[in-house]
Amino acid sequence: MTIRFDRPVSHAARAGRLIASFALVLCGVTLIGHRFGPLETPYFVLLLLISAGCAALAVVLAMLGLAQLWQSAAIGGVSAVKALIYATLPLAIVGYGAERYWTRPPIYEISTDLSDPPEWLATPDARQIWLPARHLVTQQERDAQSEAYPALISRRYEGATDRVLEAVRKVARDSHITIVKADGADVADPNGNAKPRHRTRPQNTGPAQDDSTTVGDVPDIVPVPKPRPLRDGVADLIRQNTDVVLQGATRTRIFGLPCDVLIRLREEAETTLVDIRVSSRYGQNDLGVSADMADGFLKALDAELLGIAGG
Numbered sequence: 127m128t129i130r131f132d133r134p135v136s137h138a139a140r141a142g143r144l145i146a147s148f149a150l151v152l153c154g155v156t157l158i159g160h161r162f163g164p165l166e167t168p169y170f171v172l173l174l175l176i177s178a179g180c181a182a183l184a185v186v187l188a189m190l191g192l193a194q195l196w197q198s199a200a201i202g203g204v205s206a207v208k209a210l211i212y213a214t215l216p217l218a219i220v221g222y223g224a225e226r227y228w229t230r231p232p233i234y235e236i237s238t239d240l241s242d243p244p245e246w247l248a249t250p251d252a253r254q255i256w257l258p259a260r261h262l263v264t265q266q267e268r269d270a271q272s273e274a275y276p277a278l279i280s281r282r283y284e285g286a287t288d289r290v291l292e293a294v295r296k297v298a299r300d301s302h303i304t305i306v307k308a309d310g311a312d313v314a315d316p317n318g319n320a321k322p323r324h325r326t327r328p329q330n331t332g333p334a335q336d337d338s339t340t341v342g343d344v345p346d347i348v349p350v351p352k353p354r355p356l357r358d359g360v361a362d363l364i365r366q367n368t369d370v371v372l373q374g375a376t377r378t379r380i381f382g383l384p385c386d387v388l389i390r391l392r393e394e395a396e397t398t399l400v401d402i403r404v405s406s407r408y409g410q411n412d413l414g415v416s417a418d419m420a421d422g423f424l425k426a427l428d429a430e431l432l433g434i435a436g437g
Contacts, residue, residue, distance in 0.1 A: 139191025139202030139209065146184035146212035153177040153216040161382035167408040168255035170381075178220035181213035188213075223413060230414035231270035233263070235405035238280045238420065240268045244390035244403045247307045247373045252384075252407045260410065275417045281400045281424055283431050287391055290398040291370055293430040294389055301423055303374040303387050310370040310391075368393050376419070383415055384408070387423075400427065 156173040159165035165173075188209035194200035237243040254260065271278070283290050298305060370391040377384050388403040404420045406412035 134194070134198055134200045136191040136194040136200040136202030136206070138187045138194065139200075139206040142184040142187030142191060142209035143205040143212070145180050145187065146209040149177045149180035149184060149216045150212040152180070153219065157381070161377075161380075166253070166255065167383065168253075168257050171409075172256065174216070174220060174223075177216040181216040184209045184213045185217070226413040227411060230411075230417075231267070231274045232411045233267045233271055234260070234410050234412045234416070235263060235403065236271050236275065236278060236416045236420055237268075237401065237403040238278055238424075239390075239401045239403075240272060244371060244388045244401055246386075246388060246403075247309055247371060250386040250405060250407055254408060257409050271417075275421070278417060278420055278424075281427065282394075283398050283400065284396065285398055285431070287368075287370060287393045287398050290400065290431065291391055293427060294372065294391065294400065297423060297426045297430055298372070298374060298387075298389070301376065301419075301426065302379075303376040303423075305372050305374040307373045308371065310368070378415060378419070383412075385412075385416060385419060387419070400424075 152173060156165065156170055156177065160167065160170040188206040191200070191202040191206035191209075195203045195206070295305070372389045374387045374389070375384065376387060384407040386405045386407060388405075390401045390403075392399040392401070402420050402423060404416040406416055
């Protein structure tokens with residue numbers, strides 16, 4: 127007579143596998159819908175949290191299934207392992223976000239000029255939906271930025287504004303920043319596809335002249351331009367007329383989080399001062415995204431203008 131042992135079945139392990147599968151599919155669809163589709167960021171965050179919650183529940187059920195396998199040899203070990211594997215991605219994404227939430231200052235924008243941040247040409251606005259309403263950046267948040275990111279400071283380059291502007295546009299294109307508005311740049315296209323209109327000398331349409339001839343009417347005394355005053359009302363007015371401001375929009379490469387970018391070029395004496403302002407479009411905590419984006423842009427600009435960067 128053959129003796130057959132009936133092994134119990136771990137329903138917890140199987141339920142954990144099903145819930146983890148749902149969490150993984152929800153996480154994948156959410157990532158694709160936000161990065162390449164019309165899914166708005168508040169819904170993206172909400173769905174990721176739901177996915178992570180389901181994944182956490184699946185892990186609990188999988189651990190229960192493994193415990194039943196150890197204690198009573200219950201069927202469900204494979205399902206429990208699959209549940210743990212499926213739950214890895216949703217939990218890893220939310221865990222990464224939680225780590226940055228606790229280790230980064232609770233700010234949603236940064237600026238390299240804390241005393242006089244560049245002004246938006248068009249104030250960014252977005253529906254926060256269930257996220258907390260936005261507030262104006264406070265001095266306390268500026269101080270938190272200065273303490274957390276001391277290397278995010280203005281860049282000064284020894285060169286004409288035109289040359290620096292050309293490099294800024296190139297770095298913006300390479301960084302996938304779409305310039306949507308510009309002020310102070312004498313171009314038809316804010317992205318720089320149209321060439322600046324340079325003043326050209328009038329050409330002589332008359333008969334050709336011998337190169338050996340000299341130019342007449344040269345003054346005996348050539349005036350030497352004096353340096354521009356730095357801190358007075360006239361200088362401030364000149365700055366307003368000579369500043370070049372570019373406002374653009376971009377998204378992070380992996381998660382597609384939208385950010386607004388403002389770049390200001392200011393001519394001072396024989397140098398050009400570059401400031402950048404980056405703001406996350408949603409929420410009151412950007413998890414350090416704005417600082418990473420600004421730091422990457424400035425490093426790329428330094429590399430592009432290598433050799434003319436000043437202190």
